Amino acid sequence: MNPNVAKFLQVLAIILVTVGLDQWTKQIASDRLATSRSGFFNHYIELEVPAEFEGKPVKEYLQHEFMPSNTEQEINRIMMSTTNDAGIQVRPEQELKAGETLEVRWREIVVIPDHWDYQYTRNPGAAFSFMADMDDKYRAPFFIIVSFIAVFAIFWILRGVTFQQQLLIWALALLCGGAIGNLIDRMLYQYVIDFIVWKWTNSYRWPTFNLADAFICIGVGLMFVEMIRDWFRERREKKAAKTTDSEASA
Incomplete structure (x- = not known):
């Protein structure tokens, strides 16, 4: 296969995988995490009670749905934020009816206590909520246009990359996949779904992010590594050339 064709096929494959993983995890976050942020947004989980839980208590059903990802204490908190079809808060012993809908208004997942959580949130801006306060009618088109320009620029740069420059190919592909993943969110919702929280207790929190x-961060890191490699390579070549010139003049 032509190396140039292989290069673009490799990049397209990486982009498809990264975008697929990003959108899949965002869909899971949307379906299984719930957040209430007064004055900002409310995102709830809707659960339709299956036939096998007819007549069974609410607590048993919620335990079935959310354990072991959530602890017993967290299940109790989830239950306190859950309402039935009539909008009334459910009770632990309340018997369920098949087909009725429960609305869960809070659910987070603790992966590593005080360090790693999954929490649903929405970011209308860029990284670190940059430009999040801009008017919607300007912000969304701005980010969509910038994303398209970034994707075009990445493919333009890729034209001059050889198949042997695998580190750079992976870097550009990951950058492009990340940009497209967030672009899809902006086009569908005018905001980006974030759900990964890294922190040191609740005092130091890294801004919530997504895959x-x-x-994108990994892609930038790989590009930085490639730049360092090129710098060292150029130094070695200059040193070798200098040595060769010295030997020739001796």
Whole structure:
């Protein structure tokens, strides 16, 4: 296969995988995490009670749905934020009816206590909520246009990359995949879904992010490594050339 064709096929494959993983995890976050932020947004989980839980208590059903990802204490908090079809808060012993809908208004997942959580949030801006306060009618088109320009620029740069420059190919592909993943969110919702929280207790929190952000950061890191490699390579070549010139003149 032509190396140039292989290069672009490799990049497209990486982009498809990264965008797929990003959108899949965002969909899971949307379906299984719930957040209430007064004055900002409310995102709830809707659960339709299956036939096998007809007549069973609410607590048993919620335990079935959310354990072991959530502890007993967290299940109790989830239950306190859950309402039935009539909008009334459910009770632990309340018997369920098949087909009725429960609305869960809070659910987070603790992966590593005080260090790693999953929490649903929405970011209308860029990284670190940059430009999040801009008027919607300007912000959304701005980020969509910038994302398209970034993707075009990445493919333009890729034209001059050889198939042997694998580190740079992976870097550009991850950057492109991350940009497209967040672009899809902006086009669909005018905001980006974030759900990964890294922190040191509640005192120091890294801004909530998603897999697209992670792929972009990895891509930037790989490009930085490639720049360092090129710098060392140029130094070695200059040193070798200097040595050769010295030997020739001796």
